[in-house]
Amino acid sequence: MRGGMGMVSEAIARAARVAGAEIRLNAEVRRILVRDGRAIGVELASGETIHAKVIASGADPKRTFLKFLERSDLPADFVRGIENFKIEGSSGKVNLALKEAPSFSCLPGNGAHLQGAISLGPSVDYIEKAYDDAKYGDYSHRPYVDMCVPTTLDPTLAPPGKHIMSCFIQYAPYTLRNGTWAERREDFGDTVLDTIEEYVRNIRRILLHRQVLSPWDLEQVIGLTGGNIFHGELTPDQLFFLRPTAGWAQYRTPIRGLYLCGSGAHPGGGVMGAPGYNAAWEILKDWALLRV
Secondary structure: OOOOOHHHHHHHHHHHHHOOOOOOOOOOEEEEEEEOOEEEEEEEOOOOEEEOOOEEEOOOHHHHHHHOOOHHHOOHHHHHHHHOOOOOOOEEEEEEEEOOOOOEOOEOOOOHHHOOOEEEOOOHHHHHHHHHHHHOOOOOOOOEEEEEOHHHOOHHHOOOOOEEEEEEEEOOOOOOOOOOHHHHHHHHHHHHHHHHHOOEOOHHHHEEEEEEEOHHHHHHHHOOHHHOOOOOOOOHHHOHHHOOOOOOOOOEOOOEOEEEOOOOOOOOOOOOOHHHHHHHHHHHHHHHOOOO
16 A cells, blocks of 8 residues: 555544544543443543543453453453453564665565565474464564565655565564563564575665564554554454454443444454444444434
8 A cells, every 4th residue: 555554544534534533643541431331431641531422442352441441340251251362462573674675585686576475484394483482482583474565566655765674573472481572672683684684685784774563562652452463362262253252242342332443353453444344333223223
């Protein structure tokens, strides 16, 4: 997408403003206000309160129900379900700014082969070994790398002649067995570069800058509980009618007027907008039937 993935949210924001929405940035929510089992608004970190008939939460299930709400406002079995919802992330992100296009040893040059998704995972055994490291509390020492070079299709993302490389790294557990992410973040970045260099011989020569994000960083910077980019593991026991928990997969929640519209709802993560689209239809149905 021209302009980067952020243009998806920008396009949605423009459409919302045309429809009369007011979008407020840097307005951190402290808690959801509940009265007699019904959501009546939110309180911001600034102390300001905003009242509303409907609240649609795009935050993950644990943040929505266990941070923004009091457990006493929710049924005990629902709280247990959310507490047991698996959400610890197992991936990191490394963004590279490059002075020129990367050149792969197997296919040198800047051609069409750089314009799609590129995966560095030469065998099933390689990927299993990468996951073994994470199973025992360490990041993968030869990680599985999903990458793309979006500037080969959209040069507006970087200065003329320069490129960016976006790398999705597996595996990187949220909790490390030895040390903290603050202590080991750059070592993780070095490991990723070492792995890429096996395939892109010129990567260090053309590197201008790198950004390394661990699951802990994703939680701190973006607000993803556990650093999970999908708002919860996409495993069979957390999909379809079990997302986020049994009995509550239709975007409604035990709190009247509160809906879940993010990736913690069906069908899960990915830049597709499906949870929000589906949640909007359920809200409109309830509104028409005076259930809200």
